[in-house]
Amino acid sequence: MKVLMFGWEFPPHISGGLGTASYGLTKGLANFSDVDVTFVVPKAYGDEDTTKVDKIIGAGDIAIAHRNITFEDVQKKIDFYEVQSNLIPYVGEEEFYKITQKKIKAQSKLVETNEEGCLEFTGKYGADLIQEIYRYSLVARAIAQDNDFDIIHAHDWLAYPAGIEAKKASGKPLVIHVHATDFDRSGGSVNPKVYAIEREGMEAADRIITVSNLTRNIVIEKYGIDPNKVETVYNAVEPIEKKDLSIKKGVDEKIVTFLGRITMQKGPEYFIEAAYKVLEHTDNVRFVMAGNGDLMNKMVTRAAQLGITDKFHFTGFLKGAEVFDMLRISDVYVMPSVSEPFGISPLEAMQADVPVIISKQSGVAEVLKHAIKVDFWDVNALADAIHGIISYPSLPSMFKKYGRLEVDGLEWKKSAEHVKKVYEYTLKLANA
Known part of the structure; x- marks a missing residue:
């Protein structure tokens, strides 16, 4: 079975859980000898890791590359296409324009396949996000015409038009993967253009995968x-080597960590308010907000207003090993998301033997048993949970022991096996 997969993030350059999930699922599928994946992603950085490049195919000065990526531990290669683009994940249309309007000048390039099967570009390439998506979909049509595959898989809304065009060009069935909706990102105040793209993708899809039942209900x-038409396949986590996770913290206090985008969706303000309440009762604790986002300045201001800046730290964006190092020195991990389709970071925290507190409004709450769950808005309950874990040694010991056992069973190979069954069912219906 050959899969043509469209996304927009691939390690090492990721902005959040979507890139992690796309990579994990792709690697999970690589465990199956009868599944071959060609992954297409916009290239926004220009400094991708080229250590595993076997072959580069270009057309003139157009930045498109075809390479093979090997997963060394499963001895499987996938085809990987990079397409030059300025797509920025997790950014709305208006914010994208503000970011890019001073950096990008419109260009005109031709999109076609030459005799060697390389891609050339035409059409408008400007600062507008919708035009970026359209450009990506044109590339998708060209790639679909030039490759042999059985089924199409498109990750999230920026890739839905690409999936639709690939389906039009090939007649092959389309599976879309809903990692989030604009109802999650906007708190209910959806952008009509984004909603229209999401709905068009859902209606065009032969099958829809959602990352939780929470998201499935929103789609329906x-x-x-x-x-x-909609099936839930839960996300998972990459296994890590079992070893001593202890690390010198540098401080004697307990450390409570928020790690994620500092945006309305993630509920950072509830973390700060809970921190204030905890600090009213104990001084032996420090709070860390790791990440960045549009609410960063507001959160810094609020911490100052509450007079807790001596016990509250903002690290900025962390990546790669920095994330795991932050988790290793943490005593509690908190994810107070207002609307979280899934949430991979609590699984990563549990791998680092860190007790986790998550909101009931998160998809991961559907699968985790050994986590404390509170309503995102219930600051008192959140503060009580934090205080309990840092004050009573038996609680963190229990969560570490059973949480690690639980998260070790949440493997991408199992999620990939479920996705493979979705493919097989979709193909069966298409060929009926």
């Missing part, structure tokens, strides 16, 4: 999609 209720 908010987009009017037939429930029989």
